Amino acid sequence: MTQTHNPGPALLSIEGLHKSYGAVEVLKGVDLRMQKGNVVTLIGSSGSGKTTLLRCVNLLEEFQGGHIRLEGQDIGYSNVDGKRTRHPERLIAQHRAMTGMAFQQFNLFPHLSALQNVTLGLLKVKKMPKDQAVALAEKWLDRVGLLERRNHFPGQL
DSSP, X not given: OOOOOOOOSOSEEEEEEEEEETTEEEXXXXXXXXXXXXXXXXXXXXXXXXXXXXXXXXXXXXXXXXXXXXXXXXXXXXXXXXXXEEOOHHHHHHHHHTOOOOOSSOOOOTTSOHHHHHHHHHHHTSOOOHHHHHHHHHHHHHHTTOGXXXXXXXXXX
C-alpha cells in the first residue's frame, strides 16, 4: 500500500501565471505551490523572470493571466461573470501587507536618514501612523546599535 503525503492547502499558490512586456513574454504559465513553514528560493540567470514573479506576487506588476492565491483566496484579480476584474486598491494594500520580498542585494536611499529609510515601508506600505512607525524604527535601530546615528545618511554610517 502506497501512502501519499497530503500537505494541505497551500499558503501561496500560483497557477498558470503569464506576464509580458509588450511582445516579450517573461512569465509563461508559471506554477508554484508554497506550504507554510517552507523556505523557497528562486534561482535563475539574469533576466529569467525571478524579480518579475515576485513583483507579480506583491501586485507591483500587473500580470496578464493566471491566478495567485494567498491561503486559497485570489489576490489582485478575481473573475466576475467571466471577466477578469482587478481588486480595489484597499484590498490590494492588505494583500501586500501579508507578503514581502528579500533581495540578494539591497540598497538604502542615500538621500534619506537611517530613521527615514526604516520608517518608509511602515508609513507607505503598512500605512502605520507616523508616531508608531518612528517608535518601531527606533526600537530596531537601537537593537542593531544605530539609534544614536538615526539622523545620519547611509554614507555616514
